[in-house]
Amino acid sequence: MILLNWIRENFFGTKLDVAMTITGVLFIYFVLSTVISFILNSDWTLIMVNRQLMLTGLMPQEEIWRIWTIFSLTSILMTISISFWFKINIKGSIFYILLLLIPFLIFTTKNTVLYVLLIMFISIVFFYLGHRSKNSKLKNIVSKIIMISWIILLPICFLILNILDGPKMTLWGGFMINLILAAIAIFAGFPLGILLALGRASSYKLIKLVSTVYIEVIRGAPLVAWLLLAWFVLPKFLPNLFGLSDINIVVRAMIVLSLFASAYIAEVIRGGLQSIPKGQEEASFALGINSISTTIFIVLPQAIRIVIPTVVSTFIAIFKDTSLVFILAITDLLRIGRLIPEQQQAFFGKSIESLAVVALLFWVVSLVLSQISRTIEKKLNI
Amino acid sequence: MKKKVSKKKISVEAKGITKSFGDFQALKGITANIYEGEVVVVLGPSGSGKSTFIRTINGLEEHNSGEITVNGIPLNDDVKNRDVIRGQVGMVFQQFNLFPHLSVLRNITLAPQKVKKLSKSESEELAMSLLERVGIPEQAEKYPAQLSGGQQQRVAIARALAMQPKIMLFDEPTSALDPEMIKEVLDVMIELAQSGMTMICVTHEMGFAREVADRFLFFDEGLIVEEGTPDHFFNNPQEERTKLFLSQIL
Ligand SMILES: Nc1ncnc2c1ncn2[C@@H]1O[C@H](COP(=O)(O)OP(=O)(O)OP(=O)(O)O)[C@@H](O)[C@H]1O
Ligand SMILES: [Mg+2]
Numbered sequence: 001m002i003l004l005n006w007i008r009e010n011f012f013g014t015k016l017d018v019a020m021t022i023t024g025v026l027f028i029y030f031v032l033s034t035v036i037s038f039i040l041n042s043d044w045t046l047i048m049v050n051r052q053l054m055l056t057g058l059m060p061q062e063e064i065w066r067i068w069t070i071f072s073l074t075s076i077l078m079t080i081s082i083s084f085w086f087k088i089n090i091k092g093s094i095f096y097i098l099l100l101l102i103p104f105l106i107f108t109t110k111n112t113v114l115y116v117l118l119i120m121f122i123s124i125v126f127f128y129l130g131h132r133s134k135n136s137k138l139k140n141i142v143s144k145i146i147m148i149s150w151i152i153l154l155p156i157c158f159l160i161l162n163i164l165d166g167p168k169m170t171l172w173g174g175f176m177i178n179l180i181l182a183a184i185a186i187f188a189g190f191p192l193g194i195l196l197a198l199g200r201a202s203s204y205k206l207i208k209l210v211s212t213v214y215i216e217v218i219r220g221a222p223l224v225a226w227l228l229l230a231w232f233v234l235p236k237f238l239p240n241l242f243g244l245s246d247i248n249i250v251v252r253a254m255i256v257l258s259l260f261a262s263a264y265i266a267e268v269i270r271g272g273l274q275s276i277p278k279g280q281e282e283a284s285f286a287l288g289i290n291s292i293s294t295t296i297f298i299v300l301p302q303a304i305r306i307v308i309p310t311v312v313s314t315f316i317a318i319f320k321d322t323s324l325v326f327i328l329a330i331t332d333l334l335r336i337g338r339l340i341p342e343q344q345q346a347f348f349g350k351s352i353e354s355l356a357v358v359a360l361l362f363w364v365v366s367l368v369l370s371q372i373s374r375t376i377e378k379k380l381n382i
Numbered sequence: 383m384k385k386k387v388s389k390k391k392i393s394v395e396a397k398g399i400t401k402s403f404g405d406f407q408a409l410k411g412i413t414a415n416i417y418e419g420e421v422v423v424v425l426g427p428s429g430s431g432k433s434t435f436i437r438t439i440n441g442l443e444e445h446n447s448g449e450i451t452v453n454g455i456p457l458n459d460d461v462k463n464r465d466v467i468r469g470q471v472g473m474v475f476q477q478f479n480l481f482p483h484l485s486v487l488r489n490i491t492l493a494p495q496k497v498k499k500l501s502k503s504e505s506e507e508l509a510m511s512l513l514e515r516v517g518i519p520e521q522a523e524k525y526p527a528q529l530s531g532g533q534q535q536r537v538a539i540a541r542a543l544a545m546q547p548k549i550m551l552f553d554e555p556t557s558a559l560d561p562e563m564i565k566e567v568l569d570v571m572i573e574l575a576q577s578g579m580t581m582i583c584v585t586h587e588m589g590f591a592r593e594v595a596d597r598f599l600f601f602d603e604g605l606i607v608e609e610g611t612p613d614h615f616f617n618n619p620q621e622e623r624t625k626l627f628l629s630q631i632l
Binding site for chain 1: 440441442465466468469471472473475477479480481482483492493496497538541542545
């Protein structure tokens, strides 16, 4: 009875409600039936054949262990961080697991299932360890270790990709390159963005001018333009400066994306800095704390907390922007998704299937990022 | 129980201080000496420059002309001098201005650690003894938002005391508080005054002023219009503006 009443009140209260409900139901039915019949009627061998290509590009088979190592390290670090820093709630966990299961189901093969199970097992062990150490005496040490691990994760990944005569960077591709580029852009762009935001808020005229001009110039042109610039113009105009003309395309993409990201992050953080009441700075000054320490310990931590949701949206935008590196002839996921139906005879014209998988992968990662941001927000009570 | 003020040692010496905000002159030449151990209450109508005056003493507002000397150190363009003075002068604000992202304990230990280079355990010991003194040792692990206004202001006082200042400035410390919490803050301030702290308080709490003030400074339109003992002010004010003001708040 209560349910019936609730339905009546919420969906059939007024004439407008009735109209909206009917339209909504029809719309949902239409979309769902289209999607489901598409999934059932399509031929997914395209994915089965090309999954390794989509994930790692042209990386040679004998080098794939590098990817597995990176993948395991990242998973372990992620699970231990989640269990250590956050309260686990069942609903959220189920959501994450279902979400992550989609790509796993699509991309796990008979050969790799052992690897995947092994990584899962190790991750679960670390999850448990993280959970246990949360309330133990080791808490502070573990927290430091996790923090440091996150900072050195990226350099280690690079090491793993390159040691023992690793594959040429130009062979990096697929979804891996999107993830690597996004990670670099975020890890380099975030600190740079903080410096730029502080620079723009600085009372030193020259620093302020330089930061402002940098931010406005970078934001003044679309990413495509900067990538093209890196492609054509850099080698011509900067023949020997820092060897920029020689460095390979992937590194150029990393530089452009990091610089681009830093300008946007800087503006977001500047907004946060401006929202901190003047009294915070004054209280700190009145205690005799100098202005550098005041910024580091009082103003910046508060500003960053406030802008976490916006910073994460910027991260997500940057992550999706990495698909533009096809301009530099890098075979990222999107490019592969478009090449398969063009170049492989068996799959001519199967663009929709191919691109649907591309979209799904981007979607899953974006969704996980925004969920993490929401969890952090809740934890910090913003 | 009144302690003795030595009229010899000057803590704060202000000579002809002026301060303008754009075209508006907030201080038009303030001259005053504050002696060691003295409790001075600053009175005056809104906008008369009370806050501006006490904020020039620790350099939160830069004065345009005149001289300020604190414990013998001139407050001038030398940033070192300013930082030394700030270490010796504690300040309590109307809006508490606690650091919301830090626990109560961390609010208090931060400055001793960063400025005086005290170790973690030394500073925490100091912080706990101060929390004891202001009567809320049990709140050490909480965050400012979890405390009542009165408790927050007491933490703010403890935070300022952690630098072991020689002078304390109070800018309307009870104005943002609910009436039932005013007393707990005033009690801490009275205890502080009786311990011999040099204090400059902007406040309209006349009960407090009557009990501990050695001297009143009455501000109007950027000038000290009248000064004297509490007796003088309560029984025998001279200036018309002082009389008018006192009649409004008493
Ligand atoms: N940062 C500022 N910029 C511009 N004008 C200011 C600034 N600070 C203070 N003023 C002006 O200076 C005058 C004196 O201000 P001040 O805050 O010292 O007054 P007050 O005596 O403390 O008043 P109240 O009792 O309202 O706190 C006021 O007219 C105020 O508008
Ligand atoms: Mg004021």
